[in-house]
Amino acid sequence: MSLDVKNAIESGKTALGIEFGSTRIKAVLIGENNEPIASGSYDWENSYVNNIWTYSLEDIWKGLQDSYQKMANDVKQQYGVTLKTVGSIGFSAMMHGYMAFDKDGELLVPFRTWRNNITEQASTKLTEVFNYNIPQRWSIAHLYQVILNQEEHIADISFQTTLAGYIHWKLTGEKVLGVGEASGVFPIDLETKNYNQTMIGQFNDLVAPNNLPWKLEDILPKVLLAGENAGVLTEEGAKLLDVTGELQAGIPLCPPEGDAGTGMVATNSIAKRTGNVSAGTSAFAMVVLEKDLSKVHPEIDLVTTPTGNLVAMAHSNNCSSDLNAWVGLFDEFAKAVGMNVDANELYGTLFKQALQGDPDGGGLLSYGYLSGEHMTHFEEGRPLFVRSSESNFNLSNFMRVHLFTAFGAMKIGMDILLKEEEVKLDQILGHGGLFKTEGVGQGFLAAALNVPVSVMETAGEGGAWGIALLASYMANKENNETLEDYLNQKVFAGQQGKTMSPDPKDVEGFEQFMERYKKGLAIERAAVDNLK
Incomplete structure (x- = not known):
């Protein structure tokens, strides 16, 4: 096996994916069968500087080079090969945010990440003008807020992009974005798979009184679809990526994508009527739609797959943090x-206990709001556990309710999609820490959404693997092979996964819990307003 892998590495029959997550930069090298053969990672954290959540350019490049070097060292250690080339490369990162550059390629203001809630005025106005939900974290909301603020640098903007787009540009010279990433910059026209030209015109009209020396279409990156060639690694780019100078230039790159798109690829959830739920510190569900929604919903983000199909996203800021604190x-x-109990055994025991609880959690109520929760309109959070004197207070119900509430805010968004908009879903794929204990989080999610939920063996591989797969698809697709076919036949074929269908008793119990959850939001509001 390792001889085959060694040959693949030496002959460049590999693909490299590097993803910039919020706490970790990860590099994954995959072989001819699309499975990981080497990896490296770099831990990092955002900084709060002058009321802005940011990462410095120094940290960005240090993290990229370090994660690449660790992956290259892993190749050397495992296979005795110095990595000089790969078949293709892809970069992905946290979506949205604001990176604006002048004509000399200099960053005009520190990188503003998706985490900044500083664009409410712009977000509200653009949503109204476009009749399309523009969340605060979107790049266009940041740009318009900068104009509303009359910040000094606006006239000097020559190019605006995202973190993934920035890395790709510096390594290839190409100012491009994958359509999934671009869909978090500005709304996409589903017919043309490009920015919505009507809305671009509306934006230009909106900012015309400012007499800016640029038009929006002049400063945005070009939009590319999965499978399209997005340039090659330049000599300068090769030195930026590999400081040892071993890596050769000329390697083709796929379009840079966002972490939402790579998550869809890594879970094989890009076909219509499929979706995935990531459940960890936050929870978000992504559903590939068959048609447009009937109206604008502020709780629902609309983005696209890397192939340009419409995706609805229900995102909640809080999921498992408070639950983890109780387990602690x-x-x-x-x-x-x-007693010294192994962490896996402790979680497993407590989670399985939840299966013995009353269907609705025995009348108990909790909110795991460590931070604000936009889905239920809270700017700050107060974790709460509440019960009435009549409730059935025992360990099983206590754990059940904390697992239910981890999906509570997200379910409000999903109910808009599944009940109000009548979106059809064949199955949801779950991934993230909440699904580690077999059959518990998975069963409760199936009950919350009333849809079968599958968990795949590879669900833990993550977005770096997802962008490596997109790089592999670009380099290895045959003729008109779609990304969907490539994933089904060459990546996920024969993979074992476990599917759980919703238990009607649990579905009814979860609905009863949600009635209590919605009524109890007044308690959470009182806590936020009165407990400082």
Whole structure:
């Protein structure tokens, strides 16, 4: 096996994906069978500087070079080969945010990440003008807010892009974005798979009184679809990526994508009527739509797959953090009575206990709002656990309710899609920490959405693998082979996954819990307003 892999590495029959997540930059090299053969990662954190969440350019390049070097060292250690070339490369990163450059390619203001909620005025106005939901974190909301603020640099803008687009530009010279990433910059026309030209005109008219020396279409990156060639690694780019100078120039790159798109690819959820739910610190569901929604919903983001199909996203800021804190409390108790319990065993025991609870959680209620929750209109959070004197307070119901509430805010968004908009879903694929204990989080998600939920063995591979697959698809697709066919036949064929159908009793119990959850939001509001 390793001899085959060694030959593939030496002959460049590989693909490299590098993804910039919010806490980790990860590089994954895949072989001819699209499975990971080497990896490297770099941990990093955003900084809060002058009321802006940001990452410095120095950190961006240090993290890229470090993760690449660790991956190259992994290749050397495992296969005895110095990495000099790969078949194709792809970059992905956290979507949205604001990176604006002048005509000399200099960054005009520090990178403003998706995490900044500083564009409410712009977001509200653009949503109204376009009749299309423009969330605060979108790049166009940042740009318009900069204009509303009359910031000094606006006349000097020559190019605006995202983090993934910036890395790609510096390594190839190409100012491009994959359509999925571009869909978080500006709305996409589903017919042309390009920016919506009507809305571009509306934006230009809106900012015309400012007499800016540029038009919006002049400063945005070009939009490309999955499978299209997005340039090659330049000599300068090769030195930026590999500081040892071993990596050769000329390697083709696929379009840079966002972390939402790479998550869809890594879970094989890009076909219509499919979706995926990522459940960890936050929870978000992405559903590939068959048609437009009937109206604008502020709770629902609309983006696209890397192939340009419409995706509805229901995103909640809070999922498992408060649940983890309660498990930590049980861990402290175990230690206090002289027991050392393995973390996996502790989680497994407590999660399985939830299966014994009453269908609705026994009348208990909790909110895991460590931070604000836009889905339910909270600018700050207060984690709460509440019960009435009549409720059935025991360990099973306590754990059940904390698992239910982890999906609570996201379910409000999903109910808009599934009940109000009558979106059809054949299955959802779950990935993330909440699904590690077999059959618990998966079963509760199936109950929350009333849809079969599958968990794949590869669901933990993540977005760096997803962008490596997109690079592989660009380099290895045959004739008119679609990305969907490529994933089904060459990546996920024969993969084992476990599917759980919703239990009608649990579905009804979850609905009862949600009635309580919605009524109890007044308690959360009182806590936010009165507990500082």
